[in-house]
Amino acid sequence: MGEEAPAILKALRARRSIRVFKPEPVPREFITEVLDAARWAPSAHNAQPWRFVVITNDAVKRELAMKMAEAWRHDLSSDGVPEQRIKELTEASVRRFTSAPVLVLVCLTMKDMHSYPDESRRRAEHVMAVQSVAAAIQNMLLAAHALGLGACWFCAPLFCPDVVKNVLRLPSDLEPQALITLGFPAEEPKPPPRKPLSEVVRWNYWEEKEG
Ligand SMILES: Cc1cc2nc3c(=O)[nH]c(=O)nc-3n(C[C@H](O)[C@H](O)[C@H](O)COP(=O)(O)O)c2cc1C
Numbered sequence: 001m002g003e004e005a006p007a008i009l010k011a012l013r014a015r016r017s018i019r020v021f022k023p024e025p026v027p028r029e030f031i032t033e034v035l036d037a038a039r040w041a042p043s044a045h046n047a048q049p050w051r052f053v054v055i056t057n058d059a060v061k062r063e064l065a066m067k068m069a070e071a072w073r074h075d076l077s078s079d080g081v082p083e084q085r086i087k088e089l090t091e092a093s094v095r096r097f098t099s100a101p102v103l104v105l106v107c108l109t110m111k112d113m114h115s116y117p118d119e120s121r122r123r124a125e126h127v128m129a130v131q132s133v134a135a136a137i138q139n140m141l142l143a144a145h146a147l148g149l150g151a152c153w154f155c156a157p158l159f160c161p162d163v164v165k166n167v168l169r170l171p172s173d174l175e176p177q178a179l180i181t182l183g184f185p186a187e188e189p190k191p192p193p194r195k196p197l198s199e200v201v202r203w204n205y206w207e208e209k210e211g
Contacts (some may be wrong), residue, residue, distance in 0.1 A: 018150025
């Protein structure tokens with residue numbers, strides 16, 4: 001085992017999603033370090049189809065949080081969720097995003113990915129870009145943890161990409177994928193349970209051979 005192995009393995013088990021932050025700002029070097037780690041993720045064709053928008057301005061955070069909450073309110077309302085519950089959920093969402101010292105919107109671009117004439121390969125190519133972006137996000141979460149920062153991966157932008165594109169004036173090729181909150185942790189959550197290896201792994205064949 002390499003010298004670094006115990007530290008790396010420990011870090012990837014100890015990382016937690018942190019949703020409550022101290023109000024103190026995050027030094028710019030820390031944010032840059034997290035984004036630089038993202039850049040070193042593996043990506044299909046090494047196309048690096050990730051783009052990052054760093055949001056530290058309180059007014060921008062609020063506008064983004066409010067507009068996303070408005071879109072969510074609309075969805076919850078058409079699902080028939082009671083008004084009081086909608087209010088609780090959307091207000092909690094706005095609080096969550098506005099109280100994070102830093103938000104990083106992670107986007108995908110197909111600009112340097114391959115293009116195909118058929119739908120099936122186009123879909124596979126898009127999935128590869130999504131997988132690459134997800135790998136970059138995992139690097140961000142681990143780098144944040146290594147720096148003593150907390151972070152959480154939020155999927156909200158996936159549900160209202162046009163709202164997000166409008167607020168942040170994104171170029172048309174950028175597809176919002178996730179919002180990452182960053183800051184110094186103000187909670188120490190217990191590890192959520194993991195499925196045992198025996199449930200998620202089979203060696204060689206999935207189906208047990210009879211007899
Ligand atoms: C694709 C993805 C989307 C997620 N979206 C949300 C979210 O919208 N809100 C949230 O509170 N956590 C979100 N999470 C965080 C998960 O809830 C968290 O990773 C999981 O419960 C395991 O906890 P841990 O990260 O502390 O190990 C998301 C994680 C992933 C990978």
